Amino acid sequence: MPTAKTNLVLRNDTILGVCEAIGQDFGFHPNWLRLAFASLFYWFPLGVVGTYLGLGLIVAATRWFSPDTSEAAPAQLNVPPVITETSETEDTVALAA
16 A cells, blocks of 8 residues: 655645644634635735745744644553443443343
8 A cells, every 4th residue: 555745835635734723723713714815815915925925934933843742642641541330230231232
């Protein structure tokens, strides 16, 4: 099975990932920002492209200097599993159902 190499700059579904990154950072859906860029692009195409590329540089710098490690953190925790005591009748009822 061939593996596809992921390009962080240009992918099939995004360009630079600016709207997605800003949406994650500020807690809103990235489609709202995409809609704002698309609607302003009609009147100010150079301004929108310049703003988008400028935000792309800012996002790249913030991701480079302070990467998000929240996805790796739960795997590194050594938390013992929670054991709850149940009665024998609860087990048999659960198995019978």
